[in-house]
Amino acid sequence: MSVAHATSTTTTIPEAPFFGGYSAQSTHFDELLSGPSQIRPAWQKFAESIQRVGKVEFTRRWEQARRALRENGVTYNIHGDPTGRDRPWELDPLPLILSAQEWNGLSQALIQRARLLNLVLADLYGQQSLVTQGILPPEVIFANPLYLRACHSVPVAHGNYIQFYAAHVAREASGKWQLLADRTQAPSGAGYAVENRILLSRMLPDTYQACEVQRLAGFFISVRDTLRSLAPKQRENPRIVLLSPGPNSPTYFEDAYLARYLGFTLVEAGDLTVRDNRVYLKTLGGLIIVDVIMRRIADADCDPLELSRGSRNGVPGLTQAARAGNVVIANPLGSNLLEAPIFMAFWEKLSRHLFNEDLQIGGAKTWWCGDISGLNLTLANLDRLLIRPAFDPRGASIFPAQLTSDQRQELIAKIKKSPTQYVSQERIDRSTVPVWSNGEVVPWRMGLRSFLMASGDSYQVLPGGLVRVTQTDKYLAESTLAGQGSKDVWILADGPVKPVTLLHPASEPLGLMRSGNDLPSRVADNMYWLGRNVERAEGGIRLVRCFIARLLGETGSGDQPELAALLRAVTGQGQLRPEFALHNSAGQRISLMESELLAFVFDDRRAGGLKNTLLAVQNLSNVVRDRISIDSWRILNRLTQDGMGNFPLGVVRLSDVLASLNQMILTLSAFSGMGMESMTRGPAWRFLDMGRRLERAHYTLSLLGNMLVPAEAQENGILEALLEIGDSSMTYRNRYLNILQARAVFDLLMTDESNPRSVLFQLQAILAHVERLPQDDAHALLSDEQRTILSVQSAVRLCDISQLVEVDKGGQRRALEKFLHRQMSLLRGLSDTLTHKYLVHAAASRQMTEIRLGASF
Numbered sequence: 001m002s003v004a005h006a007t008s009t010t011t012t013i014p015e016a017p018f019f020g021g022y023s024a025q026s027t028h029f030d031e032l033l034s035g036p037s038q039i040r041p042a043w044q045k046f047a048e049s050i051q052r053v054g055k056v057e058f059t060r061r062w063e064q065a066r067r068a069l070r071e072n073g074v075t076y077n078i079h080g081d082p083t084g085r086d087r088p089w090e091l092d093p094l095p096l097i098l099s100a101q102e103w104n105g106l107s108q109a110l111i112q113r114a115r116l117l118n119l120v121l122a123d124l125y126g127q128q129s130l131v132t133q134g135i136l137p138p139e140v141i142f143a144n145p146l147y148l149r150a151c152h153s154v155p156v157a158h159g160n161y162i163q164f165y166a167a168h169v170a171r172e173a174s175g176k177w178q179l180l181a182d183r184t185q186a187p188s189g190a191g192y193a194v195e196n197r198i199l200l201s202r203m204l205p206d207t208y209q210a211c212e213v214q215r216l217a218g219f220f221i222s223v224r225d226t227l228r229s230l231a232p233k234q235r236e237n238p239r240i241v242l243l244s245p246g247p248n249s250p251t252y253f254e255d256a257y258l259a260r261y262l263g264f265t266l267v268e269a270g271d272l273t274v275r276d277n278r279v280y281l282k283t284l285g286g287l288i289i290v291d292v293i294m295r296r297i298a299d300a301d302c303d304p305l306e307l308s309r310g311s312r313n314g315v316p317g318l319t320q321a322a323r324a325g326n327v328v329i330a331n332p333l334g335s336n337l338l339e340a341p342i343f344m345a346f347w348e349k350l351s352r353h354l355f356n357e358d359l360q361i362g363g364a365k366t367w368w369c370g371d372i373s374g375l376n377l378t379l380a381n382l383d384r385l386l387i388r389p390a391f392d393p394r395g396a397s398i399f400p401a402q403l404t405s406d407q408r409q410e411l412i413a414k415i416k417k418s419p420t421q422y423v424s425q426e427r428i429d430r431s432t433v434p435v436w437s438n439g440e441v442v443p444w445r446m447g448l449r450s451f452l453m454a455s456g457d458s459y460q461v462l463p464g465g466l467v468r469v470t471q472t473d474k475y476l477a478e479s480t481l482a483g484q485g486s487k488d489v490w491i492l493a494d495g496p497v498k499p500v501t502l503l504h505p506a507s508e509p510l511g512l513m514r515s516g517n518d519l520p521s522r523v524a525d526n527m528y529w530l531g532r533n534v535e536r537a538e539g540g541i542r543l544v545r546c547f548i549a550r551l552l553g554e555t556g557s558g559d560q561p562e563l564a565a566l567l568r569a570v571t572g573q574g575q576l577r578p579e580f581a582l583h584n585s586a587g588q589r590i591s592l593m594e595s596e597l598l599a600f601v602f603d604d605r606r607a608g609g610l611k612n613t614l615l616a617v618q619n620l621s622n623v624v625r626d627r628i629s630i631d632s633w634r635i636l637n638r639l640t641q642d643g644m645g646n647f648p649l650g651v652v653r654l655s656d657v658l659a660s661l662n663q664m665i666l667t668l669s670a671f672s673g674m675g676m677e678s679m680t681r682g683p684a685w686r687f688l689d690m691g692r693r694l695e696r697a698h699y700t701l702s703l704l705g706n707m708l709v710p711a712e713a714q715e716n717g718i719l720e721a722l723l724e725i726g727d728s729s730m731t732y733r734n735r736y737l738n739i740l741q742a743r744a745v746f747d748l749l750m751t752d753e754s755n756p757r758s759v760l761f762q763l764q765a766i767l768a769h770v771e772r773l774p775q776d777d778a779h780a781l782l783s784d785e786q787r788t789i790l791s792v793q794s795a796v797r798l799c800d801i802s803q804l805v806e807v808d809k810g811g812q813r814r815a816l817e818k819f820l821h822r823q824m825s826l827l828r829g830l831s832d833t834l835t836h837k838y839l840v841h842a843a844a845s846r847q848m849t850e851i852r853l854g855a856s857f
Contacts, residue, residue: 018050018058022434022441029175029431030443031096042099042492049207059439062093065203071634072195089253091196093203093436095488096446096467097211103491106169106177106450107461109360114165114452114459116347117184117338119354121161125152125334135353139370139420140342144391148299150306151334154323157230163330164223165452165459166190169361171431178428179363180447181393182343185336186296189466190451191254194220194261196488197464213490214463217500222460223453224262230328231291238291241267241281245297245313247623255296260626264294271520274317277324283518284683284838285774292328293318299336307333339393341423342368364428370420378424379412385424387411435469435485444469448489464489519683523627525839527684530620531691537613537639538668539699542725543569544597544610545661548654550721551593562717567593569706573699594654601657614639614664627684632674638667690769690834697762698827700726700749705820708742711807719745726757742805751796759823763793766830773838785837788830792823 019039024030034040039047050058069089098106123130124147130136141147166187168180197216201208231238242264244255259266265281272290273280280287300308305316321327344366351359367374368390378385382400389395400408415422432443446469451462467487547566604611621628621636672692679685707722719740723729726749736744753760767789775783782790804816 017047018053018055019047019434019441022443024443025432027173028429028445029171029173031171031431031433031446042097042102045211046095046097046207046490049210050204053204053207055439058093058436061203062436065091065093065199068199068202071637072630089192089195090485091199092469092485092487093200094434094441095200095490096433096448097490097492100214100492100494103463106361109177110165110167110169110450110452110461111459112351112355112357112360113167113179113182113347114162114454116351116354116359117165117182118160118162118454120343120350121184121335121338122156122159124337125154125161130350130353135349136346137368137370140340140346141337143420144337144340144342146299146337146340146391146393148307148334148337150303150319151332154319154333155325156332157232157328160454161332162335163226163230163454167450167452168447169450170428170447172428175431177361179361180428181341182338183449184338185299185331187449187451188251188254188296189449190220190462191251191257191261192486193451193462193464193466193488195257196466196486200488208490211490212493212495212497214493215497215500216462216464219451219453219460219462220262221500222455226454227292227294227330230330232326232328235291239265239281239288240292240294241265241272241290243267243269243272243293243295243297243315245301247619249296251296252622256622256626265520266626267520268522269297269313269315271522272315272318274315274321277317277321277326279315279318279321279327281518282521284521284524285518288518290327292330294330299333302329302333336393340391341366341388341393341425342370342390344425345371345374345423365426367424368420369415369422369424374424375415375419378415378422381424382408382412384426386427387415388423388425390421390423433467433469433487435487444471444485446487463491519687521839523624524683524687525835526620526624527627528687528691528834528839530617530624531688531693532695533613533617533620534636534668534671535692535695535699537610537617538665539696539703539725540573540600540610540613541661541664541668542727543573543703544600545658545665546721546725548597548658548661550717552654560717561712561714562721565707565710565712565718566721568710569703570597572702572706597654598657601661611640624684629674629678632671632678635667635671635674639664686769686772690766693762693765693769694827694831696757697759697766698824700757700759700762701820701824701827704746704749705817708746708805709813709817709820711811711813715742716740722749728755728757731755743801746805747801751799751801760793760796763789763796767793770834783837785830785833788826788833792826792830795819795823 019032022032023036024033032039032043053061069091120130124136124141128141131138131141162184164187166183166189168183169177170180172178194216201213227240228238231240242255242259242262244252244259244266246252246268249255256266258264267281271282273282273287275287279290279293281290295302297313301311301313303316303318304311304314306319307314318327318329319333322329322333344363345368347363348359351357367377369375369378370390378387385400387398387400398411400411403411430445430447433446434441435444437444446467449466449468451465452459453462454460467489468484469487470484543566547563547570550560550563550566599606600609602611603609604615606612617636618640621633625633675685675688679688703722703725707718712718719742720729722745723732728748732745732748735748748755748758750759752758753764755761767786770783770785770789773785799819804819805813806815808814
């Protein structure tokens with residue numbers, strides 16, 4: 001029988017209510033109201049509590065919560081948007097509330113369905129008796145592109161083919177829950193459900209406590225425990241990784257969130273390799289065996305060797321490693337099969353055959369057109385049905401009633417030509433739920449995604465879920481990526497709710513540890529380039545800020561020596577195009593340089609521009625957000641918000657820019673402080689700091705060359721600008737008062753190892769990092785990177801400052817130029833050495849069948 005809603009007494013909406021003006025549609029089931037002004041019992045405590053909060057205070061709290069969503073970077077389309085922008089996660093502040101009685105009935109129905117799906121999947125990848133006995137047509141596997149033949153007879157841990165399961169359900173007009181679709185491959189959304197819960201419970205703490213809402217943590221404890229139990233050979237502390245498609249995945253935020261929440265290592269395909277039928281994690285310290293993979297990528301993309309030669313997200317040999325029983329993949333490869341809409345036409349039949357019982361939750365009535373009776377019924381009732389591809393779970397649905405006459409005839413011809421490729425379904429008029437929209441509560445259509453996790457010989461249901469809402473049923477797709485709004489789901493408890501936490505009991509023995517070299521090389525690479533880009537942004541900001549300040553202050557006298565030197569610097573560092581240095585005087589350049597500088601600061605299409613660099617910082621911080629603190633991530637996420645989006649090109653002037661540049665310097669300084677004071681001195685920090693030190697050393701060498709090599713008769717302005725850009729003005733004044741000399745300035749910025757901005761200070765820090773990197777103990781000689789950094793350090797420490805700053809007969813400092821170029825070349829070589837030794841990943845994999853005759857080997 002179908003699962004129906006619980007019935008009980010109702011409560012009348014009070015006068016001047018929070019839900020005033022809300023009215024349910026008579027043709028749909030409404031989650032809040034059972035009749036005009038009659039609140040359902042499950043909503044009573046919520047309505048009473050929210051009434052005390054009031055709309056004004058509710059609005060204020062909601063604005064704070066929305067700000068927290070932005071600060072936490074909750075998105076569903078990180079790097080996946082065609083415009084390259086992140087889309088914020090759309091959360092509605094009013095939850096869906098269900099009673100414990102109703103939820104228990106729905107949970108039992110979903111558990112029955114999960115068990116059924118597990119048995120069917122086991123049969124189809126095993127004996128296939130359901131096909132041979134005629135219970136299922138052979139097309140469900142032999143004509144189904146989702147069926148992976150390479151996965152037939154691959155053993156699965158504990159005989160469980162589905163560890164994670166998500167069900168799309170909705171209410172029809174009678175109030176009965178109906179199942180719309182199954183997600184058996186790598187269901188997404190559970191992480192967003194946790195984030196929704198955290199936001200709403202903090203926004204409405206008194207209401208949340210008064211409603212006695214069941215906690216979510218117990219479900220994720222089951223997730224962690226189940227995955228640990230799946231490990232081959234039952235290792236005591238198995239290595240579990242969460243395999244993500246990477247930052248271009250629409251749900252990358254959730255991948256990183258779940259990895260952090262569950263304590264798993266977040267990896268991408270490039271982090272893993274298969275050797276001797278075992279999966280290994282590539283780390284700085286070598287290869288580490290992986291026991292369990294919680295995958296978030298599609299079946300066919302998991303292994304470019306056996307499953308899909310076009311995949312760039314897979315691990316070559318992964319299928320064979322699973323076949324050998326050396327790694328467990330959850331969900332197992334091939335589980336996407338049951339998401340094909342064709343199965344919706346057979347679940348009732350399968351339940352009676354395997355369980356000798358009816359399904360406890362019905363599904364949308366579905367007919368397969370490959371069956372003659374299903375085809376005839378579909379064509380006879382075309383206008384009241386929707387048409388779906390039989391084997392594509394994410395294929396677009398067609399509503400024949402909305403087609404023109406010609407389009408309708410074309411569809412009928414396609415169905416008759418290839419009837420096995422289509423199914424038809426009855427449409428369900430989904431229920432409505434209250435949504436907060438522009439300060440009012442209005443009814444929107446809703447669908448619920450519920451999550452289940454295998455636990456022993458049954459399943460545990462997340463006491464909540466993810467509700468998706470839209471104004472009309474037309475746009476309520478089954479995917480969480482379609483951009484609808486979302487809601488938290490509050491399941492009421494029968495009594496007081498006990499606190500639940502993922503933390504281990506304090507009494508449990510715990511071995512003490514220190515950070516080792518088990519950092520994935522890809523993460524080290526990202527941390528390294530995060531450090532370089534952060535420092536590149538800061539150096540560019542300091543230089544451009546100094547240039548703009550003098551440019552605006554010297555518009556009446558554009559030929560000042562420091563402006564010419566600064567112009568060389570900004571041109572040499574890539575802030576301006578080289579042709580701007582070719583004009584006769586700085587005065588002629590001013591109007592041209594203004595637009596060019598603005599483009600450098602604000603145009604994200606400008607290669608090497610400031611905004612482009614800051615976007616790279618933001619993207620890298622998103623990739624490594626499971627490796628840095630939430631405060632550090634928030635600081636970096638603010639960089640593109642601190643004035644970058646406030647001034648559209650063509651409107652802003654240089655005088656408007658300085659305040660934004662100052663704010664960005666403060667933001668970057670805050671990140672530096674977090675790194676120095678709050679980040680554990682492990683490999684991740686080491687590569688982050690090494691990237692910063694290398695970039696700062698290279699930048700300072702370049703700056704000194706551009707500013708000092710062409711000597712000027714009056715250098716005071718140039719030297720003052722150098723000290724300002726190098727953030728060393730106060731130190732210089734304390735030592736030398738107002739006497740500016742090239743020799744003293746060069747010493748402070750180059751060879752003074754007590755100055756954290758000097759080149760020698762950076763080299764000392766880099767050497768300390770390099771000596772702590774993993775080395776081959778069998779070799780007594782210094783490594784290439786050690787020799788390189790020692791060479792640069794010795795050259796800087798032993799350089800003759802007086803000789804280097806001396807001006808030759810041609811008015812140049814050629815010795816200085818040669819010296820600086822030599823050190824910059826060595827630092828570039830050091831970066832290449834570090835990259836090749838620690839950070840390079842395997843090239844893109846190719847399927848064996850791509851090797852053709854005539855290829856060159």
